[in-house]
Amino acid sequence: MRKKIVEKDLINIIIHLISSSRLLIDEPKEYGPMRLFSAAKYLCQLLENTDDQNTKIIVEKIIELDPIISRDFFNKPKELKNCLDDLSKLITNHIREYDE
Amino acid sequence: MQRIYKKKISDKILDTLFDCAKKAPRSQGNEIIEFYFVRSKKIVEQIFWFCPGMEDIPELIAILGINQKKVANLESYYHYLELGSCLQNVLLSASSLGIGSVPVGSSNLAGIHSLLGLSKEISLKIVISLGYPTKNRKIEVDLSQFKKIRSYNLL
Numbered sequence: 001m002r003k004k005i006v007e008k009d010l011i012n013i014i015i016h017l018i019s020s021s022r023l024l025i026d027e028p029k030e031y032g033p034m035r036l037f038s039a040a041k042y043l044c045q046l047l048e049n050t051d052d053q054n055t056k057i058i059v060e061k062i063i064e065l066d067p068i069i070s071r072d073f074f075n076k077p078k079e080l081k082n083c084l085d086d087l088s089k090l091i092t093n094h095i096r097e098y099d100e
Numbered sequence: 101m102q103r104i105y106k107k108k109i110s111d112k113i114l115d116t117l118f119d120c121a122k123k124a125p126r127s128q129g130n131e132i133i134e135f136y137f138v139r140s141k142k143i144v145e146q147i148f149w150f151c152p153g154m155e156d157i158p159e160l161i162a163i164l165g166i167n168q169k170k171v172a173n174l175e176s177y178y179h180y181l182e183l184g185s186c187l188q189n190v191l192l193s194a195s196s197l198g199i200g201s202v203p204v205g206s207s208n209l210a211g212i213h214s215l216l217g218l219s220k221e222i223s224l225k226i227v228i229s230l231g232y233p234t235k236n237r238k239i240e241v242d243l244s245q246f247k248k249i250r251s252y253n254l255l
Contacts (some may be wrong), residue, residue: 009233015149019208023152035152070155 005046029095033080035072041066054094061090107232113197114139117162117230120193124185132170132179133186134222136163146215150225153206158229162190163212169221171232183213184226190228 018095020035044059065087114137121135137146138161148157164186166179187203194201207227218224 012149015208015211016152019150019211020152020206021209023206029221031206037150067155 009046013039016042030075030077033084034074037062037066037069058091058094061087101192107231109139113199116197117190117193120189121162121164121186123159124182124189126182126185127178131213132167132211133183134165134167136165136174137184138163138215138216143215147221147227150208150211150215151204151206151229152208153204154202154227154229156229159231160229162230163216163224164190164226164228165222165224167211168223186230187226191228194230198232199230202229203227203254204229 016035017039020031020039024032024035032084040062044062046065047055047059048063050059051055065083073083118135119136127131138147139159144159144161145157147161148154164183166183168174171179191201191203204227209224209227212227213222213224
């Protein structure tokens with residue numbers, strides 16, 4: 001069953017992005033990818049109950065990767081790059097199927 | 101996104117945390133440190149979104165600030181020492197009571213200040229998330245750097 005996305009959920013994610021934008025001025029650059037990925041995770045959580053199988057695969061993968069990105073790959077740019085490249089490929093494959 | 105806490109932080113424990121924070125070494129008669137404990141579910145959730153560094157919505161949020169009206173010299177670092185002592189007391193007392201605590205550096209303090217409707221002389225400095233851990237998370241700390249004693253002071 002689809003989760004009803006309410007304005008409040010989106011506003012919360014906007015607050016997260018604006019706060020991150022402000023804080024990143026003073027924070028180490030390594031925090032940047034983490035903050036963007038967290039925002040992606042929050043959006044995915046709104047799509048968690050999607051009926052579409054391709055969207056579900058993308059969403060579940062992003063939610064699964066979020067703690068790994070923030071805990072294990074912090075300060076490991078090479079691993080982070082590989083992880084995000086693999087994720088991008090996975091997303092591309094599934095949106096292709098989505099279009100077909 | 102939100103953890104479900106099996107155990108709630110009682111009023112008595114909240115009082116203890118506040119008491120320990122207040123009892124940190126501070127200049128007598130100059131109560132410059134301000135303490136805020138937020139446990140309203142709604143406001144805690146609102147604060148959470150202003151703290152990108154927070155992983156989950158906690159049960160309780162403590163915020164420490166400085167009342168700039170009571171600070172004679174804003175350039176002095178002494179009030180930061182006092183604030184650090186208060187912060188450490190909150191963290192240590194929470195830990196001794198089995199409560200998990202995280203000082204969250206990545207917090208949009210201007211947003212939180214406005215959200216709480218605080219007066220302009222209050223300058224918020226640090227947000228602490230508090231709650232009973234939902235599961236035993238083993239945290240590995242690399243202490244190898246402390247194996248060598250670099251200097252030893254025999255006074």
